Amino acid sequence: MSADFLFGVEVLLNGLMAGVMYSLVALGFVLIFKASGIFNYAQGVMALFAAQTLVGIQTGLIPFSHLINAMLGTKIHHFGWNVPTFIAILITIGIMVLFAIIVEKLILKHLVNQEPIILFMATIGLAYFLEGFGDLMWGAEIKKLDVGIPQGGNLWIEESTAFLGGDDFYGFYLDTLDIYATVIAVILVASLILFSQYTKTGRALRAVADDHQAALSVGISLRTIWVIVWSIAGFVALVAGVMWGAKSGVQFSLSLIALKALPVLMLGGFTSIPGAIIGGLIIGVGEKLFEFLIGAPFLGGATENWFAYMLALVFLIFRPQGLFGEKIIERV
Amino acid sequence: MIYREVGDFKTTYRADGQTFPIRFDRWRYYAVLLVAFAVVPFIINDYWLNAVLLPFLIYSIAAIGLNILTGYCGQVSLGTGGFMAVGAYSCYKLMTGFPDLNIMICVLVSGIITALVGMLFGLPSLRIKGFYLAVATLAAQFFLVWMFNKVAWFYNYSASGQINAPERTMFGYKITGAETSAPVTYLFCLVLVVILAIVARNLTRGHLGRSWMAIRDMDIAAEIIGVNPLKAKLTAFGISSFYIGVAGALLFAVYLGAVEVGEVFGIQKSFLVLFMIIIGGLGSIFGSFAGAAFMVLLPVLLKNVLVGTLGWPTDIATHLEFAIVGALIVMFLILEPHGLAQLWRIVKEKLRLWPFPH
Numbered sequence: 098m099s100a101d102f103l104f105g106v107e108v109l110l111n112g113l114m115a116g117v118m119y120s121l122v123a124l125g126f127v128l129i130f131k132a133s134g135i136f137n138y139a140q141g142v143m144a145l146f147a148a149q150t151l152v153g154i155q156t157g158l159i160p161f162s163h164l165i166n167a168m169l170g171t172k173i174h175h176f177g178w179n180v181p182t183f184i185a186i187l188i189t190i191g192i193m194v195l196f197a198i199i200v201e202k203l204i205l206k207h208l209v210n211q212e213p214i215i216l217f218m219a220t221i222g223l224a225y226f227l228e229g230f231g232d233l234m235w236g237a238e239i240k241k242l243d244v245g246i247p248q249g250g251n252l253w254i255e256e257s258t259a260f261l262g263g264d265d266f267y268g269f270y271l272d273t274l275d276i277y278a279t280v281i282a283v284i285l286v287a288s289l290i291l292f293s294q295y296t297k298t299g300r301a302l303r304a305v306a307d308d309h310q311a312a313l314s315v316g317i318s319l320r321t322i323w324v325i326v327w328s329i330a331g332f333v334a335l336v337a338g339v340m341w342g343a344k345s346g347v348q349f350s351l352s353l354i355a356l357k358a359l360p361v362l363m364l365g366g367f368t369s370i371p372g373a374i375i376g377g378l379i380i381g382v383g384e385k386l387f388e389f390l391i392g393a394p395f396l397g398g399a400t401e402n403w404f405a406y407m408l409a410l411v412f413l414i415f416r417p418q419g420l421f422g423e424k425i426i427e428r429v
Numbered sequence: 430m431i432y433r434e435v436g437d438f439k440t441t442y443r444a445d446g447q448t449f450p451i452r453f454d455r456w457r458y459y460a461v462l463l464v465a466f467a468v469v470p471f472i473i474n475d476y477w478l479n480a481v482l483l484p485f486l487i488y489s490i491a492a493i494g495l496n497i498l499t500g501y502c503g504q505v506s507l508g509t510g511g512f513m514a515v516g517a518y519s520c521y522k523l524m525t526g527f528p529d530l531n532i533m534i535c536v537l538v539s540g541i542i543t544a545l546v547g548m549l550f551g552l553p554s555l556r557i558k559g560f561y562l563a564v565a566t567l568a569a570q571f572f573l574v575w576m577f578n579k580v581a582w583f584y585n586y587s588a589s590g591q592i593n594a595p596e597r598t599m600f601g602y603k604i605t606g607a608e609t610s611a612p613v614t615y616l617f618c619l620v621l622v623v624i625l626a627i628v629a630r631n632l633t634r635g636h637l638g639r640s641w642m643a644i645r646d647m648d649i650a651a652e653i654i655g656v657n658p659l660k661a662k663l664t665a666f667g668i669s670s671f672y673i674g675v676a677g678a679l680l681f682a683v684y685l686g687a688v689e690v691g692e693v694f695g696i697q698k699s700f701l702v703l704f705m706i707i708i709g710g711l712g713s714i715f716g717s718f719a720g721a722a723f724m725v726l727l728p729v730l731l732k733n734v735l736v737g738t739l740g741w742p743t744d745i746a747t748h749l750e751f752a753i754v755g756a757l758i759v760m761f762l763i764l765e766p767h768g769l770a771q772l773w774r775i776v777k778e779k780l781r782l783w784p785f786p787h
Contacts, residue, residue: 136560167741207763214505215762217560218707221700222758229751237744356696359564367560402575406568413557413565 114275116381122358139224141355148338193331242342360409366419470612492717494672500711502665503645508566510698511573516677547670710770719769
């Protein structure tokens with residue numbers, strides 16, 4: 098096998114890994130969209146906020162210390178303790194649940210029956226608020242997130258695939274973190290599917306997703322369901338935030354993955370969980386391969402910025418509801 | 430009491446159909462124009478021009494543009510930053526390619542070029558609707574910014590990748606370049622703003638505006654009563670992009686002078702203009718001005734209070750600004766989904782009857 102072909106395969110594998118990461122974010126979108134019809138732009142910022150909170154609790158940062166310092170002229174920054182990762186994760190999940198309750202109480206409750214586009218803009222506002230709030234609370238500097246997942250190239254895979262090529266081929270380079278992320282994503286999706294299929298709450302979730310009014314009429318509380326869904330989305334955001342944060346540090350650019358998740362959603366359809374996964378994989382592989390085959394040699398590189406959107410745009414012209422989305426029926 | 434239509438008789442259709450049918454409203458409008466043209470240029474200084482007035486005027490044009498597309502025609506666009514970049518770069522290419530061309534013509538032609546690009550990216554709107562379209566316009570945003578970054582022809586192969594506005598004059602006064610005087614650039618933008626606002630106002634009152642609003646309210650129903658969706662959507666994209674392109678050209682040539690595309694015309698700019706029209710009021714020309722004024726003034730005000738008076742570090746002020754802007758947007762959507770323009774309408778209704786309760 099030629100080295101170029103093997104390198105292409107490596108690009109493909111890395112694209113799959115990146116795709117899994119996109120899917121993780123897209124999953125949160127789909128959950129909220131199915132249950133409440135809200136297109137939650139704040140999902141990416143939620144991931145950032147969750148990761149910030151996790152790091153902050155882990156390292157014992159004092160919340161709002163910058164703000165307090167600026168107001169009172171003190172110089173506080175740390176409590177001086179380190180919280181074990183597991184407990185920190187539990188506290189962070191608690192905070193995300195609290196966040197879900199607050200969002201429901203302060204925003205969603207008042208926006209029932211508004212047009213979807215108004216709700217969408219409300220979540221953009223929420224995203225801005227949360228971004229500023231998170232930075233005020235924990236500081237804006239780039240933080241290192243360490244939850245005990247090993248990083249760097251996976252030697253075992255490299256060594257065991259080295260025989261495929263010639264002397265100049267050292268085996269496939271895959272990041273261990275990406276492999277962990279893939280496994281975690283698979284577990285997460287499987288448990289979400291099991292949860293929505295076999296538990297009472299899950300069944301209520303599906304009922305709400307199907308028809309709000311019918312669900313209300315059989316005695317399902319919409320507001321409880323919304324809190325649950327936003328909590329789950331917060332949890333998914335935490336997982337995505339931890340994975341992306343461990344990979345590239347907890348910083349502002351993390352919230353931009355929400356923008357990357359949008360074409361994934363368009364491709365997969367807004368209402369389909371499998372769609373989010375497959376859409377993520379297509380986008381991940383597509384943009385890496387496009388960059389490798391066409392972008393870098395002919396177009397000057399950095400095509401990853403827009404390829405996903407263009408792919409989704411072209412795709413949508415032929416299938417406006419996405420790959421797995423429900424058919425859009427319009428009536429007058 | 431103040432807003433009275435009593436005794437204000439109209440004897441011609443022309444008088445009945447004018448933009449401001451109430452006499453007081455009309456006089457207020459003339460008074461605002463008089464102050465803007467005859468008073469402000471004499472008292473203006475560089476700080477006010479650069480911090481408040483120029484951004485306000487330029488963003489007003491962009492907000493009117495986006496309002497035509499989103500507020501009147503109901504097509505949500507997140508590609509505003511990209512279209513502004515098209516305006517800025519076409520203005521740059523025109524200014525450097527044809528040094529003798531009048532700056533006003535440069536700006537307007539860049540608007541037309543942007544309109545063509547906007548119509549191209551508006552084509553998918555015929556098949557894609559709602560959120561899907563909003564995300565599809567992101568394709569325009571990212572692709573255009575990437576293109577202006579990578580294709581060296583657009584920035585004349587300069588080493589820094591920046592574009593710099595060369596010096597241009599009009600009637601002997603410097604409009605762009607290093608040594609411009611505050612009243613001149615102010616008047617230049619003001620003239621454009623006033624003309625474009627009047628055109629927009631009349632467009633939205635006429636046949637075209639009504640077909641946009643029909644499409645916004647329900648596109649299928651509009652199609653059934655005979656509105657051509659192709660024509661309505663594409664004209665909305667075209668005209669809206671013209672405005673946004675002019676705003677982009679002004680932002681580059683008159684206001685900033687030097688531009689690096691990713692920094693100035695990134696996705697943040699798309700959101701900024703979107704916020705302007707949400708806070709100002711969707712589907713209202715006055716709302717575009719109100720929203721632009723609000724979003725331009727808020728950071729200046731916060732910065733003056735927090736950094737200037739309280740002496741906080743700038744980064745904290747910036748974060749606080751983010752949180753406040755976000756909270757305000759959510760609050761506006763909950764309390765008054767139709768924005769500042771609706772508040773203004775309510776005040777007007779009250780003023781009509783004041784001081785009587787009914």
